[in-house]
Amino acid sequence: QDAIDRREKRSETFKTAVHGQETDTPALKTEELGRRAPQWVRDNLVTMCMRCKEPFNAITRRRHHCRACGYVVCARCSDYKAELQYDGNRPNRVCQECFILLTGHTVPEEREGKHKGILEKGAAEVSSRSLLCSSLQLLDKNGKGGTRGWFVIPQDDPLVLYIYAAPQDVRAHTSIPLLGYQVRDMPQSESRHLFQLAQSRQVFTFVADTEELKQRWMKAMERSAAGITHPDEEEEGAGP
Numbered sequence: 001q002d003a004i005d006r007r008e009k010r011s012e013t014f015k016t017a018v019h020g021q022e023t024d025t026p027a028l029k030t031e032e033l034g035r036r037a038p039q040w041v042r043d044n045l046v047t048m049c050m051r052c053k054e055p056f057n058a059i060t061r062r063r064h065h066c067r068a069c070g071y072v073v074c075a076r077c078s079d080y081k082a083e084l085q086y087d088g089n090r091p092n093r094v095c096q097e098c099f100i101l102l103t104g105h106t107v108p109e110e111r112e113g114k115h116k117g118i119l120e121k122g123a124a125e126v127s128s129r130s131l132l133c134s135s136l137q138l139l140d141k142n143g144k145g146g147t148r149g150w151f152v153i154p155q156d157d158p159l160v161l162y163i164y165a166a167p168q169d170v171r172a173h174t175s176i177p178l179l180g181y182q183v184r185d186m187p188q189s190e191s192r193h194l195f196q197l198a199q200s201r202q203v204f205t206f207v208a209d210t211e212e213l214k215q216r217w218m219k220a221m222e223r224s225a226a227g228i229t230h231p232d233e234e235e236e237g238a239g240p
Helices: 002-017 096-103 123-127 211-225 230-236
Strands: 080-084 089-094 129-139 146-154 160-164 173-177 182-185 191-199 202-208
Touching: 080 096, 089 096, 123 129, 123 146, 146 211, 160 182, 160 211, 182 211, 191 211, 202 211
Parallel strands: none
Antiparallel strands: 080 089, 129 146, 129 202, 146 160, 160 173, 182 191, 191 202
């Protein structure tokens, strides 16, 4: 079953995510919260609670949906009830943030979230303000296996590559500082579009879904590796 779930996640999530469709889940405005039914984030787009960022598992941390915002959250983060106007003012399971907005009540300080850096910002939030984002595969050192994920170079941190497990995750599991790396093109292998990041003995090998996507990533990584923090800098710095 675990193998089936992984297969479905790869085939469904990332084929559409590469076109940017998965990061466009419309969010309700604050004034609409509780008045309109939200569009639920699909379960297979997240691997961790969208509030506390703890990974889901089949036994102790299961997926639930906040009935106010539609986020996928764990039982602990959805252990709140609030009356929702769109459901006849009946009490519904909601997440902590929506509970505070809808009721005006506070929660104990130990359960409140803290300000996070980009590494712990949501993939969809970072992707919406990114230089480039898409699905890629990062190969193992032996080049045989690899990890499929959602890769982002944020506009507000353009010299770093952030890697998420899924397009709607709320925390990146890895980051790679790009400054000083060399970007290498690699010949197509078994219909796979390969390229590398290399610095000293550190080498990362990536697989893109298309040749066009591969070229876009190579260009974006080359700019970051050269310390170019804005797309216009390359043109301004070019001589006659």
